[in-house]
Amino acid sequence: MTILCLVEQDAAGLTDASLRALTFARTLAGPGGRLCAVLFGPADQVPAGPLGSYGVSEAYVIEPEALDGYAPQAWARTLEGLASVTVASTVMAAGTERGHEVLAHLGALTGQPMAANCVSAEAAAGGTLTVARQRWAGLLIEDAVLDGSPALLTVATDAVQPLPADTAAEPEVRVHEPDLAPADLLVKAEVSAAQDGGVSLATARVVVGGGRGVGGPDGFAPLEELAGLLGGVVGVSRVVTSEGWRPHTQQVGQTGTKITPELYLACGISGAIQHMAGCASAKHIVAVNTDPGAPILSRADYAVIGDLKDVIPALITAIKERPRS
Amino acid sequence: MEIGVCVKRVPQVGGRIVVTPDGQDVDTRMSGFAMSPHEECAVEEAVRITERLGGSVSVLTLGPPEAAEQLRDALALGAHRAVLLGSVGQEGAGQEWGPIGTAGAIAAEARRHAADGPGYDLLLMGNEAADTGDYQVGVRVAHLLGWPCVTGIKHLEITADRARAGREYQGSQETFEVPLPAVITVKEGINLPRYPSLPGRLRARRAVIEEYQPEQQPEGLRKELLRVPQTEQHQATVLGTGPDAVPALVQVLQELGVLK
Numbered sequence: 001m002t003i004l005c006l007v008e009q010d011a012a013g014l015t016d017a018s019l020r021a022l023t024f025a026r027t028l029a030g031p032g033g034r035l036c037a038v039l040f041g042p043a044d045q046v047p048a049g050p051l052g053s054y055g056v057s058e059a060y061v062i063e064p065e066a067l068d069g070y071a072p073q074a075w076a077r078t079l080e081g082l083a084s085v086t087v088a089s090t091v092m093a094a095g096t097e098r099g100h101e102v103l104a105h106l107g108a109l110t111g112q113p114m115a116a117n118c119v120s121a122e123a124a125a126g127g128t129l130t131v132a133r134q135r136w137a138g139l140l141i142e143d144a145v146l147d148g149s150p151a152l153l154t155v156a157t158d159a160v161q162p163l164p165a166d167t168a169a170e171p172e173v174r175v176h177e178p179d180l181a182p183a184d185l186l187v188k189a190e191v192s193a194a195q196d197g198g199v200s201l202a203t204a205r206v207v208v209g210g211g212r213g214v215g216g217p218d219g220f221a222p223l224e225e226l227a228g229l230l231g232g233v234v235g236v237s238r239v240v241t242s243e244g245w246r247p248h249t250q251q252v253g254q255t256g257t258k259i260t261p262e263l264y265l266a267c268g269i270s271g272a273i274q275h276m277a278g279c280a281s282a283k284h285i286v287a288v289n290t291d292p293g294a295p296i297l298s299r300a301d302y303a304v305i306g307d308l309k310d311v312i313p314a315l316i317t318a319i320k321e322r323p324r325s
Numbered sequence: 326m327e328i329g330v331c332v333k334r335v336p337q338v339g340g341r342i343v344v345t346p347d348g349q350d351v352d353t354r355m356s357g358f359a360m361s362p363h364e365e366c367a368v369e370e371a372v373r374i375t376e377r378l379g380g381s382v383s384v385l386t387l388g389p390p391e392a393a394e395q396l397r398d399a400l401a402l403g404a405h406r407a408v409l410l411g412s413v414g415q416e417g418a419g420q421e422w423g424p425i426g427t428a429g430a431i432a433a434e435a436r437r438h439a440a441d442g443p444g445y446d447l448l449l450m451g452n453e454a455a456d457t458g459d460y461q462v463g464v465r466v467a468h469l470l471g472w473p474c475v476t477g478i479k480h481l482e483i484t485a486d487r488a489r490a491g492r493e494y495q496g497s498q499e500t501f502e503v504p505l506p507a508v509i510t511v512k513e514g515i516n517l518p519r520y521p522s523l524p525g526r527l528r529a530r531r532a533v534i535e536e537y538q539p540e541q542q543p544e545g546l547r548k549e550l551l552r553v554p555q556t557e558q559h560q561a562t563v564l565g566t567g568p569d570a571v572p573a574l575v576q577v578l579q580e581l582g583v584l585k
Contacts, residue, residue, distance in 0.1 A: 010495050015549070017521075036377065046343060059345055070494075070499070072474075072475075072476075097476070097477045097492070097494070098494075100453075100460035100461070100475050100476070101460075101464065102467065104460060104463075104464035104476075105463035105464055105468075105474075107461055107464075107465065107471075108461075108464050108465045108467075108468035108469075109468070111425070112545060113425065113544060113545030113546040114424075114459075114461055114546075115426075115462065115546050116453075116458060116459055116460040117458060117460075126328040131488070131546075134458060135456060135458050135551070136342060136455065136456060137455075137458065139338070139342050139546070139553070139554075140342050140351070140551055140552070140553060140554075141551070141552050141553070141554050142548055142549075142550070142551055143457075143548075143551075143552070144546055144547055144548050144549055144555065145546070145547045146432045146545065146546050147545045147546075147547070148545050148546075152403070154460070172334070175467035186473050186503065186504075187473045187474065187475060187501055187503055188501070189494070189499045189500065189501055190500045190501075190502070191494065191497055191498070191499050200496050205583070206583050211498075230578070230583050230584070231583075232583075241514070242516060242517070247514075248513065248514025249493070249514065251385075251514070254362075254455070255362045255363060255455075255513040255514075256513070256514075257511070262581060262582070262583060263578070263581050263583045270414070273338060273341055274338075280556075283353035284559075284581055286577065287561060287576070292563070297560060297561045298559065298560060298561070299561075300561035301561060301562065302561055302562050302563075302564050302574075302577050303562070303563050303564065304563070304564050304565060304566070304567075304570040304571075304574055305563060305565075305566045305567075306566050306567035306568070306570065307567070308570050309575075310566055310567055311567060311570065311571065314571045315571050315574060315575070318571045318572065318574075318575050319575065319578075319584065322575060322584075325408075
């Protein structure tokens with residue numbers, strides 16, 4: 001089986017979501033399968049080593065002279081062309097904003113169905129795929145049959161762990177010139193300079209969460225201080241942003257950001273399922289809550305029963321005063 | 326400015342999601358319904374645009390007769406006209422309406438509206454429905470109409486014939502400028518929706534809802550079964566009560582390696 005996978009890069013190289021998508025793709029391709037990657041950028045900057053270690057045997061690169069920057073329909077048109085060049089039976093991307101957008105365009109261009117946020121996929125009878133995909137931001141799984149040629153899908157960013165192949169491949173890097181129409185370039189991103197460069201909520205190693213129990217916009221200072229001491233950031237529940245206490249950019253949950261920290265310290269958060277959908281990938285959850293019956297206690301590893309207004313300042317003091325080893 | 330806003334009636338799930346015994350639907354016997362959160366923001370955004378530039382907001386939904394409730398919610402927030410695209414009558418065959426059929430129904434309504442008068446200058450939608458999460462209806466509608474599309478938008482500026490639409494990407498701001506008419510899908514956080522006013526509610530209750538029966542199309546993605554994923558249900562280890570628990574908490578933080 002030949003699979004074509006769009007991969008995204010950031011300053012640190014291949015994104016975590018793309019490594020997971022490649023892991024997913026390699027499993028679907030099976031032993032002896034062929035995994036082709038598609039990248040946008042200069043050919044001499046293709047991360048051939050990491051791509052090879054994830055089992056990519058061919059890397060198709062679209063250089064800035066051919067297509068500079070992000071234009072969703074042009075990216076989809078490029079994938080359409082490469083799908084026929086490689087005779088791919090499946091075209092996929094990570095379930096990121098761009099991944100969903102490009103694959104949706106590809107679905108519209110080709111008239112094919114697209115399955116978003118798959119957590120597994122297997123070849124089935126008649127060239128179809130049996131997929132399991134997330135609904136309700138992962139709170140529900142849909143088992144479905146995807147009947148497309150090629151099959152189009154995105155991979156949920158928490159579907160699989162990124163795992164290199166047992167034997168690395170030596171990817172052949174091929175420069176590809178897409179066949180684009182002017183209409184494909186009508187929508188194109190202008191990217192402004194990066195913001196302050198602070199720790200981002202989605203990738204922070206520690207997230208200190210605040211919910212209704214914080215009580216109001218003035219209650220976040222201790223949480224900010226604690227997050228600073230732990231090298232993390234503050235995240236909040238939906239009630240906090242809908243009350244206007246904190247900006248929506250800090251919201252963790254189904255309609256906010258999905259976080260992936262080592263530690264999620266959830267303070268005054270009851271743990272509604274829409275919120276838990278955003279922190280399901282946290283390695284460890286510690287809850288501080290006045291209510292020992294709060295739903296979050298059935299998802300947390302550890303809990304402190306008490307008011308965050310007493311516990312957090314005491315914790316800050318203890319951290320500051322603890323003996324340094 | 327003629328704006329169409331697409332909303333979807335979805336269950337309001339509380340503590341947990343329960344699936345019906347046949348595995349085909351979410352059990353809604355104990356839940357209410359609402360429009361998806363992103364869409365509530367889309368309605369608010371549309372109303373704000375027409376408050377500034379004049380014009381009218383039509384709210385559209387594809388759904389059962391009960392979805393009139395969500396249309397009236399949107400009317401109470403300030404939408405002017407409501408259109409119900411009936412989904413029942415064709416669902417008997419067991420096939421759920423998917424993104425291809427839904428996009429076809431919305432595009433057909435946009436064409437009908439253009440034939441009747443000044444068509445839509447802008448179609449606003451949620452980035453993805455809260456329930457099915459297909460992430461594609463807006464893009465498919467745009468292709469059917471030959472309009473540009475931008476998705477996942479958190480900042481929007483509309484002038485008479487153009488839209489500037491922004492979203493975050495890897496910690497920076499990404500902006501798209503497109504001519505109208507266009508399809509724009511938005512995310513929660515683009516605004517803080519208002520509460521409906523009492524006169525708004527009264528107007529909504531009396532409003533006449535236009536109804537059409539769109540034609541369903543075959544979908545290449547076919548649902549077989551819905552299930553709740555296995556999650557670890559356990560009870561947290563309680564470290565203690567109040568500030569007395571802090572020493573134990575510090576020890577846990579050290580063990581997790583988040584304290585240097």
